[in-house]
Amino acid sequence: MKATNRLEKIINLCFWLSASVIAGIFIIIIGYIAVKGFSVVNLDFIFTAPTRAGKEGGISTTIIGTVYLTAVALLFAVPLGVSTAIYLEEYARRKSRFARLVNLTAETLAGIPSIIFGLFGFVFFVIFLNLGWSILSGGMTLAIMILPTITRTAQEAILNVPHEYRENSLALGASKWQTISKITIPSAAPGIITGIILSIGRVVGETAAIILTAGSSLGMPLSLSDPVRTMAVHLYILALEGISLERAFGTAFVIVILIIIINYMAHLSLRRLSHLSS
Amino acid sequence: MANDVKIKSTDLKVFYHDFQALYEINMEIKENNVTALIGPSGCGKSTFLRSINRLNELIEGTSTKGQIYIDEIPLYDKDIDPVNLRKNVGMVFQQPSVFPMSIYDNVAYGPRIHGVKDKAILDEIVEKSLKAANLWNEVKDRIKSPATGMSGGQRQRLVMARVLAVEPQVILMDEPASALDPISTAKLEELISELKNSYTIVIVTHNMQQAARVSDYTGFFLNGALVEFNRTDELFVNPRDKRTEDYITGRFG
Structure with a gap:
């Protein structure tokens, strides 16, 4: 009896440790970014445009760029992905060759590194369709990148709806x-919203594919054919080219806050939706 | 008690791929009566029930031969739209499956999809249906709250109200009490007896006492065939077929 009791305690401790490592890593990273970034982040930093390649001024145009690119990517990917999921789960015959092909494609696409999508977007949208480095090219490239995630999570969510409802x-x-x-x-x-949130996270954090397709212009975008720089790209360039590490951390801080806000809003909308179903 | 034939099945056969689930079912179901279908699991009674609202065809690989008539209209004719048919033939399932929305929206679901938009009319339909399902007094103060917070017995009566709101002529019930406690079952049986004045009811049940209590006619199914069909009092007291007698006396099943 005593031996099993001690074993239980050790096992319990192991799991507790794993959980605390996760929490610890999270707190250290967020804390470090907050401490380093906090000194530069203020309302001016958020609402003014960067000057001298980002050495001075704020990050307003990169926030706008991030929002535009995310919006365009979702605008293409959500209807297409959800429709595909509806087709596969509700209309296609389960064993049909076409359905299996689409499933296999979605699965494979989900595992392809984002830079490959970037390269494709560069060749196809930027050069072949002559859309240039633009919100449109970047947004469509990102849409292709997140399409598998949106489709798969929507499929899963539709599959989980009890058959009796139908x-x-x-x-x-x-x-x-x-x-x-x-x-x-x-x-x-x-479930569909969860997939969309995961996708937003990927778009906000993406750099390579965006530099190849949307460019890295610091100007304020005025139309869909203008190039943009997202916050993640800005952070990357600030750090890589040694422009301002301080401002890189400031940008990182804003990205983290934005992600937390998005997650929280999603959490709220999920709670409201599941309130109806529980 | 009306004695007109409401539903008539002639040589109905149902196949799942190669498996024949029903063999030449001929049956006449009377209007404003309760008809019970009994028999052991897998005997075809549910398949027969589901062929009355053409729900079987939702399962891939199902084919139906023969014909069912409601008011002499052949249901399996090419020009019959199953969506329209199901408006007239409501169905209550074994698991009381309420939609994840409010009590009100559950009942209003059918009328809304059939085009009722006026709020006053919807209010009226919801109240009338909940009253007819003996649920109104229990839920009238929380009609906008989620239906998923209800007990099993209340859920089954909510499902009844949802069916009644569409104003069908026929109500099919597939073991509606099998997931309910005895008190909820008694309430449901009472409701069935009330409803038969206005509806033709066909009920599949595992419970022979229940069939004897609620039904006017009973059909006994075995291995995909209708073995015996008669007035309930006749069938239970004086079964003509040896297999019926064996089943109702509990020798198998």
Whole structure:
């Protein structure tokens, strides 16, 4: 009895340690960035444009650039990804060759490094379609990059909607599309949103693919055909070219805050949605 | 008690791929009566029930031969739209599956998809349906709260209300009480007896006492065939077929 008791305690301790390592790493990184970045971050830093390649001024244009690129990427990827997921889970015959091909493609695409998408976007959007380094080229490249994540998570979410919901809806005389749009998609929404959040995180953190397709201009973008620099790209260039490590940390701090805000908002919307279903 | 035939099945056969689930079912179900379908698991009673609202065809590889008529309209004709059919033939399933939305929205779901938009009319339908399902008094103060917070018995009556809100002529029930406690079951059976004045009800049940209590007619299925079909009092007191007698006396099943 005593021996098992001690073993239980040791096992418990091991798991506790693993959990604390995670928490510790998180606190150290965030703390370090906060301490280093805090001295430069203020309202001016957020609301003024960078000057002298970022040595002076703020990061306003890179925040705008990040928001635009993310919005364009989601605008393409979410409808396409969710529609694909609906097709695969609700319309395609499970064993059809086409469905298997699409599944395999999505799985493979999910594992391809982002720089490959960047290279493709550079050759295809920037040069071949002659869109130049622009929000459009970058946004579409990023859309392709996040498409597998959005599709897979949406598929998973749709698959998890109880089959009885669909049967009940159809038995009430709803058409297939009414059932999908009024029952299946709303029930799957929390899972779909999770996939979108993961994707936003990837877009906000991306650098290489963006430099190749959206450029790294510090100017304020005025249309979809203008080049932009995102915060992550700005941080990368500031640090790499030794322009200002201080400002690199300031930018990092803003990125982290933004990610935390996005996660929190998503958490709130998930809670509101699951409130309905629990 | 009306004695018109509401549902008529002629030589109905159902296949799942190569497996034949039903063999030439011929049956006449009377209007404003409760008809119970009994038999051991896998005997085809649920398959028959689901062929009345053409729900079987949602499963890949199902094929149906023969015909079912409701009011002499052949359901398996090419021009029959199963979506329209299901508006007239409601169904209650074994698991009371409420949608993850409010009690009100659950009941209003059917009318809304069939085009009712006026709030006053919807309010009226919801209240009427919940009253008809004997649920109104229990939920009238929390009609906008999530339906998922209800007990199993309440959920099954909510599902009934949701079906009634569409105003079907026929209600199919697939072992509606199997997930319920005895008190909820009693309430549901009471409800069935009330509803048969306005609806034609077909109920699949594992529970022979339940069939005897609620139904006017009973059909006994075995291995995909309808072995015996008669008035409930006749079938239970005086079974004509040896297999029916063996089943209702508990010799197998």
